[in-house]
Amino acid sequence: MSTTQMMKGILDGCLLAIIKDKEVYGYELAERLERYGFDALSEGTIYPLLMRMQKEELVTSTRKKSTAGPKRKYYSLTSKGEQELDGFIRRWNDLQNNVNRILEHETSSDEF
Amino acid sequence: MPGKTELSTKSREFLEDLRVYLFSNGKNSDDIQDIVEELEVHLMEAEKEGKSVEKIIGHSPKEYMEQLSNELAADYKSWFKYVMLIILGSFSFSLANDLFEGTLSYSVLELIGHVVLGVIFIFGMLMTFKYIVGNKLSKWKELSIFFVLGIIPIGLFVGLTYINRAVETPMIYFGTAGTILTAVITVVFLIAVSWWAKTWVLPIVLTMLLLPEYLFRLTAMVQETQMILSTVASFGGIGVYMFIDSKMNKAS
Numbered sequence: 001m002s003t004t005q006m007m008k009g010i011l012d013g014c015l016l017a018i019i020k021d022k023e024v025y026g027y028e029l030a031e032r033l034e035r036y037g038f039d040a041l042s043e044g045t046i047y048p049l050l051m052r053m054q055k056e057e058l059v060t061s062t063r064k065k066s067t068a069g070p071k072r073k074y075y076s077l078t079s080k081g082e083q084e085l086d087g088f089i090r091r092w093n094d095l096q097n098n099v100n101r102i103l104e105h106e107t108s109s110d111e112f
Numbered sequence: 113m114p115g116k117t118e119l120s121t122k123s124r125e126f127l128e129d130l131r132v133y134l135f136s137n138g139k140n141s142d143d144i145q146d147i148v149e150e151l152e153v154h155l156m157e158a159e160k161e162g163k164s165v166e167k168i169i170g171h172s173p174k175e176y177m178e179q180l181s182n183e184l185a186a187d188y189k190s191w192f193k194y195v196m197l198i199i200l201g202s203f204s205f206s207l208a209n210d211l212f213e214g215t216l217s218y219s220v221l222e223l224i225g226h227v228v229l230g231v232i233f234i235f236g237m238l239m240t241f242k243y244i245v246g247n248k249l250s251k252w253k254e255l256s257i258f259f260v261l262g263i264i265p266i267g268l269f270v271g272l273t274y275i276n277r278a279v280e281t282p283m284i285y286f287g288t289a290g291t292i293l294t295a296v297i298t299v300v301f302l303i304a305v306s307w308w309a310k311t312w313v314l315p316i317v318l319t320m321l322l323l324p325e326y327l328f329r330l331t332a333m334v335q336e337t338q339m340i341l342s343t344v345a346s347f348g349g350i351g352v353y354m355f356i357d358s359k360m361n362k363a364s
Binding site for chain 2: 025026027030042043044045047048051052055066069070071072073
């Protein structure tokens with residue numbers, strides 16, 4: 001798996017988590033990602049991901065009027081999306097634990 | 113579209129390019145509309161906060177368009193519709209011309225060649241569109257590419273005419289009944305397409321091209337005078353139509 005592919009999988013999980021928290025539209029989603037520290041990302045990256053997640057029925061969307069300009073497309077999680085998010089959280093925790101264990105043991109000087 | 117004027121030229125250009133790119137890749141027009149609108153909202157809000165276009169679409173617009181394109185399924189059904197429309201549309205032009213010469217007859221080579229050239233032209237056109245919007249070209253380069261794109265099919269059709277004279281293939285004769293039937297079908301087709309596309313440009317241009325020549329041929333003028341006058345009338349008529357049409361578009 002290349003770094004970008006791994007990154008995409010992680011981003012997918014993050015998007016699902018943000019959408020689960022609250023129904024959001026694209027711009028809001030990008031802003032929240034940035035506020036959490038993903039600020040090197042170009043904001044448009046989320047749209048191909050959202051399109052795929054909608055095709056896979058992880059999210060649904062509705063159009064709502066905004067005070068100014070054209071209608072916004074709001075995303076919310078489906079039950080399938082919630083399952084996917086649970087799966088992601090489990091996988092992420094495992095991965096994080098494994099990596100942490102390795103780093104703790106292999107980089108500390110008192111080992112071996 | 114409301115709010116469209118608020119967007120910067122650069123953003124608007126990107127959205128237009130994206131539309132052409134996705135269309136050239138055979139995507140469904142509703143899907144295209146959907147994603148273009150969504151990005152329009154995003155770009156508007158981003159610009160309000162002073163973000164650059166690059167912050168949204170990255171440094172390679174082409175790469176980003178490709179990413180979006182990959183997530184949309186190809187819409188073969190409407191594609192087939194467009195291809196048929198263009199091929200039948202070009203058929204109806206040569207048909208209408210030939211109808212004035214009497215009963216119709218075509219060689220097999222002519223019929224097949226026409227379809228093949230139509231398909232080549234359509235694919236060439238779509239590839240050119242994709243190339244132009246994917247690579248930022250100077251206006252001059254863009255124009256020369258369109259010029260070549262316009263010249264090639266003319267050259268190919270002229271080539272087909274010559275090959276058709278040199279190579280014998282079976283002829284198909286339509287006869288009087290077949291000719292009348294074909295004429296009726298052509299007229300119905302042109303009206304249906306115009307109705308569907310909500311523009312009468314096809315039948316009007318066709319009439320302007322053919323009618324003056326036909327009418328002047330009925331007069332007792334010298335042939336050269338007939339040709340010159342009918343050509344002037346044709347292009348004058350098309351010019352007047354385009355002028356009126358653009359006035360009407362502006363008014364609405």
